Amino acid sequence: MAENLIEARKITKVYPDGTQALFEVDFAVQAGEVHGLLGENGAGKSTLTKILSGLLSPTSGTILWKGKKVRFGSPREALKAGIGMVHQHFALVGPYTGLENIALGAEGVRILGPVRTRWIGKKVENIMDRSGLRVPLDVPVEDLPVGVQQRLEILKVLVREVELLILDEPTAVLTPQEVDELFSVLRSLASLGKSVVLITHKLREVLEVTDRVTVLRHGKLVTVRPTRETSLEELASSMVGREMPRMRGRTNRSGGKEVLRVENLVVPGVGGKPAVRGVSFSVHEGEILGVAGVQGNGQTELVEAMVGLRPWTGKVELNGKSLAGLGPAQVAALGLAHIPEDRQGMGLILPFSVAENAVLGKLRPFTDRVGGLRWRKIFRSTADLIQRFSVQTSGPRAQARSLSGGNQQRLVVGRELSKAPELLIANQPTRGLDIAATHYIRETLLKLRDEGLALLLISADLDEIFELSDRVAVMYNGTFTGISPVEKLDRERVGLLMGGLTFEEARG
Amino acid sequence: MNILIDVLPVALRAMVPITLAAVGEIFTERAGVVNIGLEGIMTLSAFIAGVGSWATRDPWLGVLAGLATGAVLGLVHGFISVCLRGNQVVSGVGINLLGMGAVGFGAWALWGAKSPMLDHSFWVPGISLWGVNFSPFVIMTPVVVAFTWLVLHKTALGLRVRAVGEAPVAADVVGIHVNRLRLWATVYGGALGGLAGAFLSLDWLHTISPTLPAGRGFIALANVVFSKLNPFLALVGGFLFGYFDALAIHLASVAGFGGALPYQFIRTIPYLVTLVVVALAIGRARFPAALGQPYRRE
Amino acid sequence: QRKICLYFDQTGPGDLSFNDMALLGAQLAAQEFGLEVVHTTASSPIEFLSDLSMLAESKEYLIIIGVGFLLFDALPEAARLYPNQKFGFVDGPNFDLPNMIGLLFKEQEGGALAGVVAALTAIAYGDTAIGAVAGMEIPPVWRYEAGYRFGAHWAVDWYKKLTGKDASIRVLVTYVGRFDDPAGGKVASEALLRAGARNILGIAGATHLGVFDAAEEAGRAAGLLSGPPFGYGADAAQEYIKPGFILGSARKRVDVAVYEAVKWALGKAPGYNLVLGIDKEGTGFSTKEDILTFIDLAVKAGYPLAGTPAEVRDKIFAARDSVPPFVWQGLAEFETLLRAGKIALPQADTADQIAAVRRRYP
């Protein structure tokens, strides 16, 4: 057996609020391996890796680094030892440029001296050349697409020349090509003798890139196996603790009457440059139109314009009625529901209770004539929603913050669907969710389609696009590079389209 | 209009406390901590500066004592809001009350007078340049402004301070001690508030009183917002307010009671001017994303 | 009931002026009549009535003396509510209440005396204006202002009679709007100085510390060790604060008033208004004796004097000696006439009255 670079023994973690996140978990990574870490939402993956990288301290248990017992009091100590982590929720300073973000904490010799940007810049260029991870260094990162931010996060750690790189769900926002690139970077790191821990919900990726895999469930270790000896089904069932039902077969169907019609839509972005540059399409009853594309190609602006959050020009009609000049409330009143891409920032009000969130944006039926809230009705309807959409929570009075990501998403989906919309726009509906939750939400969307709902799906996840869509559009740089029935496309081609090639080029 | 130029020297002095306290607060807020206790810090520092100058017979040691007092109060506020994760606004309100009470009590216990005046031997001596007598603080203020700006925007420390106020998690994961840095930023802010206090008692007004800043601590807070957290704009804001306040008092004083406008109306000029300038030229301020939020890992 | 209770409207002891003098008077009376003094201070004007009620209710006090004009409404109300409790009111009338003694001062007199000195000094040094820095527009301040204006104009006339020369003095009065803003007081004084008024009366509590400071600073900047510019104090003899740069003070003998109030409380006489004017030595322009008393008071309190007490005294007296004798001659003459009742000072208890005074004596 190869030597363990890091070894965690009997790690237990209890959060201050009493949540037991980990229970006597053993975990080891060998030098030069890519190690997959799997588990459902809330299984404790992030907690475990945060402990390894010094951000959290374990309640009990020991960590051996290169065979020696260590205790990291802070990320600084872990970094110094050679452990770097890319967090699930990005740890970037929004207004800072890429270079500043990389430089932060490693600026130079003297704290009161200037930041050695030139020196760091050269070093970063060097690493970008070697790894193939390219990012613009002089733009505030809050203006960068999420995928680019992700690369920046990895660069940030690589610059610090770590021996163990931990990546917490890095692929959720990348294109297939980007994922491939990332994986080749990881492999080359491993071949240099460095180790990688990769957390992901996508089992195919695990099989593709890892050497060994550890599965956690409810804070306990389930299994550690060499990847070669396992299979997709086996991993899935050990994560969930039971057999996963297979995804219901999707029947292709052609849509009914036209529900949404968009013609030549132009949406200004930051700094006045158009972010959406003349997009036309339509969505029909009982049809899912999937919009694939790398984050930051105008999808956000497209959706926000249609739901009334941004000004736009062109033509958008819902069931023949123009949406020009309407605000979010008026658009919603016409029967458009919206699952926003950022559930915590846009979909929910985290300090509110589940019940308060369950009526967000559809208060009308829950008020009396003077506008008073009918709490009893709200609670009844929330309980109903919790049950129908299997939201795991202690009840309607629980804070939305206390729900796991998957359950937060179920809450949002459930709320939007209970508005009985004519058209549903689902923006990245399963990002970051575990397989069970993902499965559930995709099933729900398909079922609704079959019941005749018109759906606009925006997703960076090609699996999702191919599983759900009847027709697929690829968005690149503010325009659609063609719309085509899903049967006529394959992953490869769509991947190329997402990278900016035209239909013709992609075909050739 | 002669008076427009006449008030310049007065305005330069009036600018000092509003600017110094605001610049310190800018630094503090950049790190993510709000300190609305500036009024109390200035009051108490002015007193301790006076005591220092009186006890040591050296005005500059007095200034140092004022600075240290501000730093200590900053430390107290930092301890409460950063280490104990207390409510920053409540703590600031408390410090204001505390400062006022401590001066009234302290000066009375020490000198039998709540508002004693300081003999000129305790004053900070002026500096003569080109035959004009300048308060050293008037020269020091732009220096402090430039220094603070440089530190904030051109040094590694500044990069870290702003990161800590903007995204404490991002700073933490690259090994920056978020709370330690915030604490020091609060201390620096307090120290500049202390310097402003020392200026009030040892350079400008030569007296001590429980209400010495007379609201200037709050004007400094407004100046922070005015400046959009840019020290140079705070200098502009400080001067603007100082100038129009001095001008208004001058106009009101000389116009007497026969003038076209009642003096009470004239005195509203600095406030209205500030409002107009902000509305027309300054506009929206963007605050650090984590401002006012205590940081904890778990 | 062997206790005297002083209730201060604001600040409390430690102003080395109004409030401390009240305390001094009470202590003197206590010593003489074998009583005890307690005191407390309002935490804000909103508490006046409830505090006074609390004090009266306790029935522990021979007399409750409200110190400060701000008690103008609450004190008579309390006296009405508690008819068996004796009250004294420093700076206010007794409102015909049998259980209250009003202790009033003719502030106009002190203001007028200061006005005479300020105007004559201004004339002596060739100025055309004198100034005053006032706090807020309340009647005691108005009365000072009215007297000051009157005194200045009287001085001009007197000077003409004396020398046959015409002089013209404008009286610039500015209201800073607060009693606790030395910075505002200083900026206002600097404005007055620049407008040519180098003699400035302070009638603004802590605010007018700024007057003294502006005077000293301007003087020192010109290389002087004594004025002009001169500030003038109010209530107490404040010369010791800036020896050499404060020429005099409009005095108000609060101690005498409080002493008299205690004496009244020990007797059986019904309440009345004790009006202290120059005739009873209740007001006046600070004398050398007053100056010494207050230097003494400051020394006892531990005040950071500008030098030894003797040095301070010498500087103050030297400043007085440095102005031309006709200034003191004018003062003496005015005082004599005032004592003889030959001068009628303008009323200034209402807004209309002070407006009239301002028009008449610009």
Added chain:
Amino acid sequence: MRVVLESLGALVLGLVIGALIMAVWGRDPWASYRALFEGAWGNTRALASSVSRSLPLVLTGLTFAIGVRAGLFNIGAQGQMIIGAIVGLSSALLALPAGFKLPVAMVLSALAGVLWALPVALLKLLRGVSEVISTIMLNWVAHWLALYLVVRKLSDPVRGERTFQVPVGMRFPLIQGELTWALVVSLLAALFLYWLLWYHAKGYEIRAAGLNPKAATTAGISVRRSILLAILLGGACAAWAGAIQVLGRFPYAITSDLAILGSLGFDGIAVALIGRNHPLGVLAGAFFFGTLATGAARMGLRGIPIDMIQIIQGVIVVSMAIPEAFRLLRVKKTSVPTKGKS
């Protein structure tokens, strides 16, 4: 409930530190505190005074609290209160039947408060001017404007130190001691805002807009309208604070130094924060401040100078900032590993 306990804990901590300060200075803390609370609650008159003292604080506290709920730092209560007091008083000049005078005065004063707050909202919504600046500046403008009106336009013809008094028929009737039926105004305002915030759609929207403006906007809630509403309601509350000071408290007039309004507007900030920006918490916070203010004089009689009392008040307020510290203590205890329960 936990919140209440934390606040009480903080209060006790503040009192203990205050006691230490007094002990160091050689005063008997026990006797001093007894004096404080006897002075504030010792008999019905004292209690009535404490309650009466807290009534305007409730209203200015509400102004700040509802601002926080909408995501604002609204410190304009001081100016709006001054304007409310002036207008409440001036409505005495209207020729109205006796029974109408008080209600009309209250309505007009609320309107005036709303109007004075309007520029704050407009500047913020149209020009992006932070309410921190605009309220500080407008407070001073109101202050000077009031100084002018009180002395020049509204002064009592025979007494210069204050305005004319509100006629008897226009005053809030007395209940007990100093306490008047203005009590109802403050209570109703607090209950109304409580109802609005938690039992009404508009309040729900205000809270949503304050906690997460982006999510609120996405859900079709107008954040701008919520901000406007919070600022204007705050203006009305603050104006009422001024009005009940003038119409419901001796001497039923405004002194020419505005002393009867004091710093009630600013004190409202601390009151609201101590009450955790909850209308019912504001009631408690105001009563606490009313107690400290009313009991202070009695403490003063025990040889504690007013400045020392201020120091102790400051210490108590500072300690109110740190209930989190208590949570920290408790966490230390519970974080001992327990057998797996997940």
